[in-house]
Amino acid sequence: MYDGGKIIVGLIIGIGLLLSPFFYNAGKALKPPKPELTPKAKQAKVCVESLEYMRSNHMHLLDKWRQTVVRKGERYYKSTNGKTYYKSLQVTCLDCHSNKSKFCDQCHNYIGMKPFCWDCHLVPKEKK
């Protein structure tokens, strides 16, 4: 092998650089964020569905809402808790969860998720 030493040293440096983030972050797992509730959301106690369902399925629920509202004109959601809700991200969801940065963004950022809801849907102004 010509220039074997140089190649091996180069490889070691290269692989070292590639793996450096793992060494840098070793042993310190980033804590998953806890979404914060607004006083209004706390008072309501329940969301449109149970906490467990919303935690794992809120994206599917929102997708279903947008399909049925826009394409079928069905604007009300009958929840399993018996209540009826107006299907709207902007008007219903964000009415309680008016703290998007503390409620939505924290987790989405943590898992590197960039939903494009906010390209069009308006976010209420947050008090700082």
Added chain:
Amino acid sequence: MGISRRKFLKVTGLSALIAASGKAGFELLRPGQVEASSVPLAKGKRWAMAIDMRKVTPEMIQECKKACHYYHNVPEFGNPKVEIKWIWAEQYEHAFPDEHHEYQPIDIIEKEFPLLCNHCSNPPCCRVCPTGATWQREDGVVMMDWHRCIGCRFCMAGCPYGSRSFNWGDPRKAPKELNPNFPTNPDFPTRTLGVVEKCTFCEERLAKGQLPVCVETANKIEKGSFIFGDLADPDSNVRKALRKHFSIRRKTELGTHPNIYYIIA
């Protein structure tokens, strides 16, 4: 052995041909019916608007435009090339190029007409949309799903009325001095870069039993100037107005069956 390979291919090929020609034939004979019947919105209505041009003034049109664009977060770019319009004013000869001749009454020729999406009964925009982002609901509203629009602008080429506008820029980056409080209605979304938009007959208000914004605004200024109602109902105010007065529609020779009527006399 039940069936040979050759026979199987013959049968499947033939049945595929029959199925394909069946739909195409149906399309040729009754255009738009195949798509329309697949939308389950069983209301059995046909929304339409009659605009009494004897009562409409240029100021009224501007007020309607202002109210509509305020309600639907339509930005003003200050440049007609990238303009977004849901309702706008146009002169008679441009709105009705085939009806126009130079010997008509001067007050008609010089009049400004309020134009908006005609919510055609045979909408060419819906036939050309490749993603199904625009379609006709069973109540006649030519609806848009901005989530699905890919911005190909076929619908803009298909629409003979110029009712559709393209977002050449991000509406939220529209000049601040022209849009001081944009977005103006916090309960309605904005659109985004690369999406086509147009009048939706205020379908979100119709769902709540409210009249479209332009109708409400115009009737506040002069009662009975914009008449909104159900064409399928012979006793509706629209049908009554159309029975009583002579009305015209835009570019009917194209076969789009527009549902905005302009009462002339």
